[in-house]
Each structure stands twice: as structure tokens, then as C-alpha cells.
Amino acid sequence: MTHSPAAEHTPPTAVIAPPDLSVGAVGVPVLRALVDSVAPVLVVAGAEPRVRLHNQGARALFPALGDSDSFTARTVAPWLVRAQEQGLAAVDGAVRDRVFRATAQQLPGDCTGWLLTDVTAERAAVQRLSDERARTRFLVDASSKLLASLNQRRCLLVTAELAATKLADAAVLVTPDRGRRVAVTRMVRGGKAERLSLTVDIDQVPGLSEALAGFPPVPSRWISPDLAPDWLVPDGFGDLGSLVVTPLPGNGVPAGALILLRRTGQAGFDEDEELFARIFAARAGSAISAAVLYAERTETTSILQRALIPPPITRLEGIDLSSSYRPARSVDLIGGDFYDVHPPLRATGTGDEAAAGAGETLVMLGDVCGKGTGAAILTGKIRNTLAALRRLQPDHGELLQLLNATLLDEHDTQFVTLVLAGVLPVENGRLRLRLTSAGHPIPMIIRVDGTVEAAETRGTLIGAVPDTTSTTWTTLLQPGEACLLYSDGVTEARGGPTGREMFGDHRLRRTLAECTAMPVEAVVEHVALRTSQWLGGGEHDDIALLAIGAPRRGSHLSMVNGHGRGRYTG
Template sequence: MADAVPSWLASAHAALRVPRQDDGGDGPAVRCGTVDDRLFEAHPTVEDGGTVLWWLVDATDRRLAEEALRKERARTAFLGKASNLLLSSLNLDRCTHVTAQMAAEHLADAALVVAPMRGNRLPIVSCLRDGTPVESSAAVDPETVPGLAEALQGFPPVPTRWVEPSTVPDWVLPEGFGPAGSIVVTPLPGHGVPAGALILLRRADGEGFTPEEEVFARLFAARAGAAMSAARLYADQSAITDVLMRELLPPALHQVSGVDFAGGYRPSEDHERIGGDFYDVHPAIADGAPSLVVLGDVCGKGLEAAVLTGKIRNTLHALLPLADDHQRMLGLLNMALLNSHHTRFATLVLASAVRDGGSVRMRVTSAGHPAPLVVRATGEVEEADTRGTLIGAIPEVRAETAELSLAPGETCVLYTDGFTEARGGPMGDVMFGEERLRRVLTECAGMPAESIVERVQMVAAHWVGKGRHDDMAVVVVSAPRNHHLSAVNGHTRGRFTA
């Protein structure tokens, strides 16, 4: 046998002729070995006379297919895990770190994630296998690494066989890595704009990258680039939103030109920051001129309503010199909205307030909006005698202006219908209503402006509970009780929009 068959088959035959305790009912074991670089399975059959017949089956292709399937399953599982980790956060730094760490752990001995150039420096996150990501930046030329400049621009990668590892500059090699034996440089594709480039390194004493591994690295880079690009877009949009919203946040307006102001807003959805309700408080533009309060409600919700809200606010800001001529302001605003591409309308109320000795004189004008409520010192609640048509709906706006006088401790409350139309209560679907709002305000007689806002919001929130509601905005204008007047932020424009 030793002279006629391969040694592995001769050994198997000799072992088979020796009685073994594990040859029970399962029969002789199948042996494997190679013949001329082909893999064969040897299946023995023992005849009654003790003769052994060996059947050799060429299993090379099947084993290669099984190994390829195993690798493909492992790679698919890895890509799935990578996608879950990368998409679990919209934080750009976390996505970059995860990309470098997973690439070093599964694809190479070390990995570098190179972000697009910032000024004259390249942001880099490097990671060794079984290590932690390290952030750095280098004032280097991407052209010094073959294919890096092209990868940062989103061009297809340069094949590894074209890159000579000995030419790789030192800044690419992580500390303690040693000489590179093989390198892969591939782009990190983004959404229209490349997210950066991925550099994979293997040591000189290890195996180089195969063409199949290069292709797999590109598949991983595609997922990582998409996640990093999404995180970068989110970060950019979040920064823009924060800048815009910073202008919309309310200032600390306790007293302006001798008049107390307070306001509050609750969006229809807790996760939203802007909506269709808004209010502005504009200090007087000259001595003796009134401060102007604007509270409105744009038809609809969400971003589209907020866009129209911004147009209304900016238009009214430009009309501040006409602050005491409500009819003209409303007419010009209505004309501006009718001439725009918006098809929505709005209701709003204008209120001019000026200190007159110990009291506060007010002029209020409603344009399709609920009339303001006046809370007297006795607890009596009156409705201002004002009404008018919607803004942005018909060519001509008509409105009636009411004149009010607030004694020390008395207030005027401007609100949107989000309060009165809020549904909830013990039955879960009962409207809050104006009468209930009046009773709440009666209990607030003599309270500071900020306390009235908090009280109204608290009662409405308790009434609604976890139910749905519209945007809620409220502004309280009060005549201070004390005679010592001071202005907080009295020379800047106070505004808040929801």
C-alpha cells in the first residue's frame, strides 16, 4: 500500500485493519487527503472476508464552495454588524471611531480614517488591531500616499498591487506599527460629497491583501462612508438649526419701558421646536412710544407654518415705525402675504402698551384672533372689544381697535386657541373652553405676569394630560404694582417664535 497509494491513504488503511473500539455501528470513518493538489475523500467499505475497498471522491470543488460560502456568510454578518453599529448613532466622531476600530479588527493590522482636508491639515483617526482609536491631524500633502488624493475626491481606488509599501510616508504608520507590507487605499463614498478615505495596513511579516479582500474592503467602506456622510449632514443641519433657533429663543423680558411682559409656548408635539404659533415683544423705538406685542397663529403646523411665521415676523419688524397704527400695519402685512407664494393664512392680535403714570395704556387689535382678556384687580375678567378679519385670506382687512387702561396689578392676556380648544379632562375629550380659561385667570388676579403664564400653562397641561393638542402660546402684559421702574433688555428686540 505504501508504494501504491499516497501516504495518508496507506496510514488510513493500516489504521482501519487494526480493531478499534470506536468502529461501532457508524462504520469506518471517512478520511481526507490530497492527490496532485486535489482534495479527495476516501470512503472505506469492508467486505466479509476482510478486504477493504476504498472509494475516492474528488471533493476539491465542493470544499472550495463550502469555504467560499462560509467566508461570505462571515463577511455578510460582519457587514450587518458594521451597519448596525455605524447607523446606531448620528454622531460623526463615533462613526469615524467605529469605522477605524472595526476595520483594524476585521480587515487589517491597522486602519486610518482620513477626513477631507481642513485648511492645510488632514484630520486622521488611526487604530491598531485590539487597540483604541486615536485622533490626530497632520499638515501633510495627500499626494504623498498613492491614491489618497484621488480617494478623498471620490475617485475609484488604486489597486494594491500598484502601491509600493516602502514608499508610504511615516505619518501613515501608527506608532509602534513597524514597516508596512501591504496597503489598501479606498474612498469612503458619501451622499454626493466624499466622506473621506480609508487606509488599511498589514505588517511586512504578514500576508498581503488579496483582490477579494480589496473588494470586501470597498463594500465596508461604502457602508462606513454612507454612515459618516449622514452623520456629517445631520451635524451640519443641527448646527444651522441651532443658529437659527438661537434667534427665536425668548430673552429674559421681565420689564420693558415700565411694563411687565411674560410669555410661554408649548408645541403641539413635544419633539418639535417650531410651529405655527408665535409671539414677539418689541420695545419702544423712541421715548414715549409704545412697546408692541404681536401674538399670532398661522394655519397649519410644522416647518411650512414656521416659514410663513418667519415672513410675518420679519414684515412686522420692518413696520415697527407704524407700531401705533394697527390698521395700517395689518393692511401692509396682508398685502405682503397675498403677494407671496404662500397659500396659508394667519390670525393675530397686536397690542401697543405704554406706561402712563402708575397705569399702562394699551391699544389692542384682533385680526381674526381670539380677543385678549383683561384681568382686573378685583378678579373680574373682561374681554377686549376688538375683532377683525384674517390676514392673508382676502384683499381688504378690517379690524376694530380697543383701548384699555391697566391699573397697577392688572393684566392683559393674549392667547392662541390652542388653550381653549385643547381636549382632555376627566372624560378625555372635553374642550377646555374660554369659560374655564376665565375661571383660571380670575384666580390669578394680582399675580405677577410670569406666575400667570405658568399657572395657565400648568392647568392646560393637566387638562390635556397625554392627549393631543394644538400649539399653545400666551403673552401676559401687566402694570407693575411698584413705582420703582427698571428695564431689563429694554434696548433690544425681544422675540419668540414657535
């Protein structure tokens, strides 16, 4: 709206002469000059609705006053007539393209003087402030909804819904897809969103290829709606009147493009609306880009986890096995503890070495210094290295020396503790165990008579010093006996009454003594339960358990944890 200079600079106050105009010839010109010098003023007779006096500003605002002195909607504004009839003290109303505030002043002789002040600029400023507050509330709400999920599909749907509801009649999101295809998310206000994967020429939409490349948008007035291809306009939308194409900025790489559509008959997009669309698109692009990045990292993590988490342990011929793993942080699936079971290999050495390793199943359990993903990656390296080296060297001591040299060659400051168990079924259902510890907690043997025996093996940790030493201890497991391999997360678990006392070797021995004649699944479950009760929900290190058992005679398989040997039944 244009602003009248005359109305803008008129003073907001006026002095009205008494309605009795019977003054001398000199007084009338003075009174007229005084009235004409102030803002538009009308003096209205109360009993008879007619204009008794008006000034030059009033004649400019209401031209009909020059021909009639009636105070009606034909000569003045209808809203001013209603205000007079209702006895209002002040009222705002529009006259053509301007907004005025009329203030009533009671005058002698049952007259009312109306002072009109131009408040167009004030009302426009208030409206702009209100619009900005509404837009700010919308952006806050949009940010909350966009950041509520790290799912890319959900972010696209929320973006389309918000844009179609608040910014235009319809919204279209175009994001890169596989090859030359693009993913299109379309939504009409009040309708349902639709997702399409299309092979289209994006150059058909002016400014779209530039937006997808991250360039600033072109003004909407430069884009002819007649050039829009059919795939861009949702079914049932109607005739396209105007459109805006703006990029969806991402984290270094554009997340896509946002296209706003309005129907024919609607006002086109002005500069403020285009700017606001860019602000909204920036927030939406950041959320979409974060969702894409999260999806990529989740997929990468999932692939790593499948390769790094300890594998499921199943029963082998003549050997009962069961395991449990609990990472230090509940949000992680991987950590610094690991175990592996490798089936027997053909003898590749000579003499005592070949005899020692012939037909054995190699079981290992270790603990890498550190926690989380970094430690888990090192466990993967160690597991793969041991899997390869055992084919060359069946002797436990030599195998640990080779592993130690490999870790030192990589100049890795981390180290690992490890225990190896060579398991061989022998006559009468017994198992021969060769146990070798490399700085790791000593394996525990649960005998059939209820005693708990610590394996007599010691050794230096791996990856810390050039030369390692270790002793291998051999024993027999009778049917019904078991050997538990565990990480220091068990004995060093802090909890109890004080919350700081360690579980310790003595409590582990007592717990294992309660497991006499139990199947290996029950042994692992019982130790894990006792450790968890001791922790009481407190912080802890990675906890790994692996039990090796000689099957009891006369037992049969039943479901314990869904697999493995069940309870002894006869």
C-alpha cells in the same frame, strides 16, 4: 491548490475481490484491470498491518506503495493509519494539496477496504459558503453599529475599529478637513484610535487622491508599501507589508478614503478581500456621509431656531411680563405661534398718531396658518416686517394694513392672526393698554375684584383679503391686574373625559378667575398647567401665552421661574 484530473474523474465506488489471490493466470489480469479502473483502494490485513491490494490510483496518490506493502505513515497518509487503528468508518484528510474522504468497508478475511474520494472541490465550496456567511454577519453587524449614531466622529471611530479588527492589521481613514488639511483617523488592531488633523501631500500615497475624488481603487499589488509616507503608518505598527486604498462613497460626494494595512510576513490582499473591503467601505461611507449631512442640517436648524423661536421675555420698567411657548410637536423648537416685545420709540408721526404711540411698549402675539419649520419661517418674516413698520406707523390699524399689503405682495397663500398691545405706564402704577385684534382670540383682563373681562376688539385676519378692518380698544390696568394674550391652541385644545372636547373660552375664564392677584408668571404657569392637564398627552396645536401686568404696590422681587416679579408679600 491544483486539482488532479485523474482523481476528479474516478468513480466513487469499487468492487474488491476476495483477499485470496490464488487464481489462475487469466483471473489475475482481469482482477488487476478491474481494481485499477476504480478510485484509489487499499485492502488492509487486520491482524498484520500491511497492504494486501492497491490499485493504480492508490500508487499515484501514495508513491511509496510501489516499494513496500507496509500500512504505515511512511507509505500512506498518517490520518488514514490512525483511522484504521481507531476503527473509524469514514475520515477526511489531506494528501499534498488535495482533500480526500476515506470510507471503510469490512471485507472477508479480517480485511478492511478503504475507498478514497477526492472532495477538494466540495470542501472549497463549503469553505466559501462559510466565509460568505461570516462576511454577511460582519456586514450586518457593521451596518448596525455604523447606523447607531449620526455623529461623524463616532462613525469614523467605529469604521476604523471594524476595519482594523476584521479586515487588516490596521486601518487609516482620511477625510477632508479645512483648507488643504485632512483629518486622519488611525487604529491598530487591539489598540486605541487616534485622530489627527494634518497638512500633508496626499499624492504621496498611490491612489489616495483618486480615492478621495471617488474614482475606483487600484489593485493593491500595484501599490508598493515602500512608498507609504511616515504619517500613514501608526506608531509601533512595524514594517508595512501591503496596503489597500479604497474610496468611501457618500451621497454624491465621497466621504473620504479607507486604507487597510498589513504587516510584513502576512499574506497580501487577494481579489476577494479587496472586493469585500470595497463593499464594507460603501456602507461605511454612506453612514459617514449621512452623519455629515445630519451635522450640517442640525447646525442650519440651530441657526434658524435661534432666529425664529420666541424670544425670552423680561420685566420692563413699570411693566410685568411673562410668556410660555409649547410647539405642536415635542421634537420641534419652533412652530407657527410667535410673540415679540418692542421697547418704546420716539414719536415719529403727527397729531393723534404721535400721541397714541408715544412712549408705548409694543407687545404682539400671533398665529401663522400651519405648523413646523415652514410656519416658523413665515413668523420670522412677519416679526421682522412688524419691527420695521412700527417705526413708520404707530397706529395699530394702519400698521396692520401695511403688513397685510406686504404679505399679499409676496403672493403667499398663508395667513396670520394677530393681536397688538400698546403698553404705557401712567400715574399711580397703572398701565394704559391699547389692544387691537386681527382675527385673533380676544385678550382677557383679570381685574382685582376677581372678574374676567374680554377686550372689546375685533378685526380681520392678515394676508387673506386686500382690505382689512380692525377696532382698537383702550383700557387701564390697575396695580395687580393683568391681561393675557394667547393663541387658539389654548381654547381649541382637545381632551377631557372624551378626549375630543375643546377646552373652550368658558374654561379659560374660570381658570383666569383662579389667578386673581397672582403675579404674571403664576398666571402663565397656571393656564399652561390647566391646558396640559386637559390635553392629557394628546395631540395639540402650538400654544403661546403672554401676560402683561401692572405691578402691585408694596410688592418686591423674588425668584419665580428664575426671574420676574414674585408673590405679593405685603
